[in-house]
Amino acid sequence: MLWIAIRMLTGDAQKFYGLVFGIAFSTLLITQQLTIFVNLIERGASGVYNVSSADVWVMDPVSRTTDVAYAMPSTALDKVRSVPGVEWAVPHLRAQASVRTKDGDLEGVAVIGVDDATLIGLPKSMVEGSIEVLSQPDSVIIDDVGTTRMFPGQSPIGERLELNDQRAVIRGIADAIPSFTSTVVLYTKYSQALNFVPGTRNRLSFVLVGAEDPLQAKALSERIEDETGLKAQTRDEFAQDGIDFIIENTGIPLNFGITVALGFIVGVAIVGLTFSLFIRDNIKQFGALKAIGVTNAKIRRMVAVQAGLVGLVGYGLGVVGTVFFIWGFSSNPTFKGFYIPWQIPLISLVAVFLILALTGWLALRNVLKTEPASVFR
Amino acid sequence: MGTPIDTTAIGGCRPEAAICTRAVTRDFQAGQQTITVLHGIDLDIRAGELTFLVGESGSGKTTLISIMCGILWPTQGEVKVFGTDIYELSDSDLVEFRLQNIGFIFQQYNLIPSIDAANNAAVPLIAQGMDRLEARERAVAMLEKLNIGDQADKLPRQLSGGQQQRVAIARALVHEPRLVVCDEPTAALDASSGRRVMDLLRDVAVAEDRACIIVTHDNRIFDLADRILVLEDGRITHDGKDMPEGH
Numbered sequence: 001m002l003w004i005a006i007r008m009l010t011g012d013a014q015k016f017y018g019l020v021f022g023i024a025f026s027t028l029l030i031t032q033q034l035t036i037f038v039n040l041i042e043r044g045a046s047g048v049y050n051v052s053s054a055d056v057w058v059m060d061p062v063s064r065t066t067d068v069a070y071a072m073p074s075t076a077l078d079k080v081r082s083v084p085g086v087e088w089a090v091p092h093l094r095a096q097a098s099v100r101t102k103d104g105d106l107e108g109v110a111v112i113g114v115d116d117a118t119l120i121g122l123p124k125s126m127v128e129g130s131i132e133v134l135s136q137p138d139s140v141i142i143d144d145v146g147t148t149r150m151f152p153g154q155s156p157i158g159e160r161l162e163l164n165d166q167r168a169v170i171r172g173i174a175d176a177i178p179s180f181t182s183t184v185v186l187y188t189k190y191s192q193a194l195n196f197v198p199g200t201r202n203r204l205s206f207v208l209v210g211a212e213d214p215l216q217a218k219a220l221s222e223r224i225e226d227e228t229g230l231k232a233q234t235r236d237e238f239a240q241d242g243i244d245f246i247i248e249n250t251g252i253p254l255n256f257g258i259t260v261a262l263g264f265i266v267g268v269a270i271v272g273l274t275f276s277l278f279i280r281d282n283i284k285q286f287g288a289l290k291a292i293g294v295t296n297a298k299i300r301r302m303v304a305v306q307a308g309l310v311g312l313v314g315y316g317l318g319v320v321g322t323v324f325f326i327w328g329f330s331s332n333p334t335f336k337g338f339y340i341p342w343q344i345p346l347i348s349l350v351a352v353f354l355i356l357a358l359t360g361w362l363a364l365r366n367v368l369k370t371e372p373a374s375v376f377r
Numbered sequence: 378m379g380t381p382i383d384t385t386a387i388g389g390c391r392p393e394a395a396i397c398t399r400a401v402t403r404d405f406q407a408g409q410q411t412i413t414v415l416h417g418i419d420l421d422i423r424a425g426e427l428t429f430l431v432g433e434s435g436s437g438k439t440t441l442i443s444i445m446c447g448i449l450w451p452t453q454g455e456v457k458v459f460g461t462d463i464y465e466l467s468d469s470d471l472v473e474f475r476l477q478n479i480g481f482i483f484q485q486y487n488l489i490p491s492i493d494a495a496n497n498a499a500v501p502l503i504a505q506g507m508d509r510l511e512a513r514e515r516a517v518a519m520l521e522k523l524n525i526g527d528q529a530d531k532l533p534r535q536l537s538g539g540q541q542q543r544v545a546i547a548r549a550l551v552h553e554p555r556l557v558v559c560d561e562p563t564a565a566l567d568a569s570s571g572r573r574v575m576d577l578l579r580d581v582a583v584a585e586d587r588a589c590i591i592v593t594h595d596n597r598i599f600d601l602a603d604r605i606l607v608l609e610d611g612r613i614t615h616d617g618k619d620m621p622e623g624h
């Protein structure tokens with residue numbers, strides 16, 4: 001009987017494709033939007049992810065994220081270094097600046113000053129050049145997304161910039177996760193950064209800490225807070241702070257939430273309508289089957305198999321569509337590093353299941369209500 | 378016991394009756410009103426006969442055969458099909474009883490459009506749980522008996538109306554049910570096709586231990602009946618080999 005159910009459904013090509021399209025469209029919309037959402041808000045933590053060697057971030061108590069930070073006096077560094085359990089601690093400067101390009105355009109950039117001696121604070125790998133270039137005078141390393149933004153289609157190596165009236169030369173390209181706003185990032189030595197960023201007495205944004213025992217990072221961060229009066233967050237906590245900041249301060253969750261809800265509603269509408277049309281067209285056949293001697297339980301299983309088939313094919317197409325979408329745009333800097341967390345296909349699978357359970361149940365009600373006696377009418 | 382007793386007189390059913398109804402009534406609710414469509418039907422349908430149920434439109438023919446084949450509950454009365462009191466069965470047992478014992482020929486055929494003639498004819502066997510290929514083989518054999526074996530691979534829409542009806546007949550007979558019911562099998566056909574279908578049904582559906590009951594008001598085929606029952610306003614008013622005078 002299940003074979004017959006499948007043939008009944010696939011035999012009506014128009015409706016079958018309509019159903020599959022409905023599910024695929026919903027799956028695509030939900031999966032794709034959730035993927036973009038998750039990856040986008042994770043960009044709020046890119047500053048933390050890019051410095052993977054730091055176990056603990058120490059900052060002024062009012063600082064909130066890598067980009068919303070209040071500078072500390074330089075004595076903070078020594079205070080942190082004296083806390084037991086700290087293997088190393090290095091200064092880290094993050095500031096906004098304006099650059100004038102060769103063409104005279106003005107561009108806002110983030111300047112990141114990394115420890116002169118160890119260069120801790122740079123992203124893990126380089127696209128071009130080595131991190132050693134920072135020892136040359138006036139050197140900066142630009143991030144790859146910044147390259148595509150400021151120097152589309154050309155190499156930035158050797159380019160001169162005017163950075164807050166200071167001369168800077170790009171000597172390398174870092175492979176970095178872009179920030180939420182995809183701001184151009186220039187990495188330089190801490191001492192150099194102090195020249196680039198004009199300013200006040202306090203300019204130490206963070207102290208990056210390596211723990212003697214990285215597994216005890218949480219305990220170490222608490223000890224640092226106790227002994228220095230500064231705020232200390234483990235890498236994971238600080239990454240989450242960045243994500244939370246985006247969630248709390250932008251309309252992004254709401255916007256994506258609306259799109260995901262629309263995907264679900266459109267799915268219910270298309271699938272519900274097509275499914276009930278399909279059932280209505282076949283109600284006589286279902287009635288005949290009931291008269292001949294097919295139990296309601298078997299009819300339920302038939303409709304469940306029909307829904308399951310539509311769900312499987314539609315869901316598969318939707319997920320594959322999302323993968324192609326992400327893959328197709330992977331060279332676009334906006335989508336750099338995008339991945340599909342495993343939870344998302346699971347969520348859309350649940351959504352598909354709900355859509356089909358709801359619409360299948362509605363459609364099935366008509367079949368179950370059909371009196372077998374109606375076949376003689 | 379000795380000599381057989383005519384139990385009809387005292388309300389019981391003959392054990393050899395294919396279908397036996399006693400005091401069957403059926404009401405329908407039309408708004409506030411209750412319409413009584415059948416008024417105490419007492420009938421014995423014998424196996425081995427082609428029984429016609431005729432009557433004016435609205436007289437209750439469809440209602441009566443629906444009750445006799447287990448798809449419509451009588452308001453009152455008793456219905457036995459081959460000795461089984463079918464409305465005493467549980468819902469699922471009644472469904473199973475129909476699947477094993479009754480073949481249906483619907484006026485609108487109700488074939489499944491997306492499966493071929495042989496698979497359509499095989500539906501009751503498949504529903505009984507028979508292996509699909511074996512069921513198909515048997516269905517093809519039945520189609521051959523109905524002279525449309527060469528159409529076995531065609532979809533219903535590729536067949537003429539008459540061929541579709543033969544497929545529907547094959548479906549009704551493929552599982553060798555003991556009771557075959559048809560509602561208006563010839564209404565959509567011209568005179569000669571109608572007669573051919575009836576001859577066919579006679580050949581394949583009527584046997585020693587099988588009953589076939591046909592609802593019709595097609596007077597062109599009355600002469601093919603073994604027995605004609607006339608229903609008027611929910612009562613049996615005639616029972617005989619031929620139609621009464623004046624019809």
Ligand SMILES: Nc1ncnc2c1ncn2[C@@H]1O[C@H](COP(=O)(O)OP(=O)(O)OP(=O)(O)O)[C@@H](O)[C@H]1O
Pocket residue numbers: 405406407414432433434435436437438439440441594
């Ligand atoms: N489900 C129902 N609800 C209400 N009334 C019904 C229902 N089924 C049948 N009736 C009524 O019962 C009466 C007999 O109907 P039935 O279909 O048995 O007649 P029939 O003899 O088969 O007529 P026809 O030759 O037109 O098919 C009609 O008046 C009809 O309106």
Ligand SMILES: [Mg+2]
Pocket residue numbers: 438439440560
């Ligand atoms: Mg009728």
